[in-house]
Amino acid sequence: RQSPTPEGLQPTPAAAQADFTALWRILVTITRGSGAGESFAFDVVLQQNGVLITGGTVGIQITGRVDGQTATLTYPQPALSYTATFTLTLVDGMWGGGTFTSAVNAGTSTLHRLQ
Numbered sequence: 001r002q003s004p005t006p007e008g009l010q011p012t013p014a015a016a017q018a019d020f021t022a023l024w025r026i027l028v029t030i031t032r033g034s035g036a037g038e039s040f041a042f043d044v045v046l047q048q049n050g051v052l053i054t055g056g057t058v059g060i061q062i063t064g065r066v067d068g069q070t071a072t073l074t075y076p077q078p079a080l081s082y083t084a085t086f087t088l089t090l091v092d093g094m095w096g097g098g099t100f101t102s103a104v105n106a107g108t109s110t111l112h113r114l115q
Contacts, residue, residue: 023115033105
């Protein structure tokens with residue numbers, strides 16, 4: 001026998017996991033550290049398999065994980081001897097935003113689905 005669920009305490013369905021598989025434009029604005037005030041954009045193709053993400057483009061290799069609507073991505077930059085970490089949350093499947101950090105700077109980033 002199952003006890004009744006009190007009114008107003010219905011279970012909340014788990015949030016669907018975002019799908020980051022696409023061609024994306026990432027726009028970065030450096031707000032702290034080396035290059036503060038500068039912005040730049042790059043396009044990357046990401047593939048998602050469960051909670052794991054891989055992808056990039058020529059010269060950019062990205063790996064990461066998804067938790068709900070948020071992806072944490074790493075982008076090693078061997079020529080500069082550091083790795084950038086992006087935390088990006090999708091808003092509606094077409095765009096999102098978040099932050100990035102590295103050993104030399106940090107800032108905000110947006111993500112726009114191109115395809």
